[in-house]
Amino acid sequence: MQGKIIKGIAGFYYVYAEDGNTYECRAKGIFRKDKFKPLVGDNVDITVLDEKELEGSVTEIHKRKNSLIRPAVANVDQALVIFAMDNPKPNFMLLDRFLIMMEREDVPAVICFNKKDLATAEDLEFLCETYQSCGYQVIMSSALKGEGLGEIEEVLKGKTTVVAGPSGVGKSSLTNSLQEEVEMETGEISRKLKRGKHTTRHAQIIPVAQDTFLVDTPGFSSLYIENMEEQELKDYFPEFRRYEDQCRFQGCRHIHEPGCAVKEALENNKISRLRYEDYLELHQELKEKRRY
Secondary structure: OEEEEEEEEOOEEEEEEOOOOEEEEEEOHHHHHOOOOOOEOOEEEEEEEEOOOOEEEEEEEOOOOOEEOOOOEEOOOEEEEEEEOOOOOOOHHHHHHHHHHHHHOOOOEEEEEEOHHHOOHHHHHHHHHHHHOOOOEEEEOEOOOOEOHHHHHHHHOOOEEEEEOOOOOOHHHHHHHHHHHHOOOOHHHHHHHOOOOOOOOOOEEEEEEOOEEEEEOOOOOOOOOOOOOHHHHHHHOHHHHHHHOOOOOOOOOOOOOOOOHHHHHHHOOOOOHHHHHHHHHHHHHHHHHHHO
């Protein structure tokens, strides 16, 4: 029987199977022997060992489309990153770090600014322009007032989406709102996952509709870009790409070089200064990290 791993913790893998049940599984020893660890999001084959207790064994892991390290999840179609407009105020450096990670893994990202009711029209317009000009879809929502949910549902439909964001931004309120209509369908999943004393401090997948899955992740407050040379960084700022072939020097880093088309676009307000200053800070961070 085929299914998808929706949670993995303490050596157990919870597989949402094609028969609509969720099975508590162990992985075959061959995976441990080959040091190939199943991930949340993996599409797998399972053998049912106990139909009454819904227990089984993972016998095969299908080829992955992709895999992320943080959060540790496979076969992701896109990311939905949620920040609040206030309480807490958005940390743009943290947002840009996350976007860089997704660009690096070639995972499309959608940005949601929640708590829009706490922001001015000018702030909303500024953030929309800043990130839409980079090529990202931006959704303004209010979980409290039920605004933006239809737009989010449309973005999620038929895809497996990593939902991420810092604590306190309303991520849980939004994901709970999106799950309301399928609460009865996922009752069996909830019963199975709550068995024992497993916590939810790990990534887990929530089926919300036909072929539509949310990968809920723990809130994050800091992200560090690892295993990257500073000269790579510019490749993950999509707004730079349309100007790079106009730079005087090939491999221009868009910092001190003369004849830089990216810096010229910055001066002409075609590139966000907020994003560019984050680029400079991250470039310096990677440069200093290389020294040690």
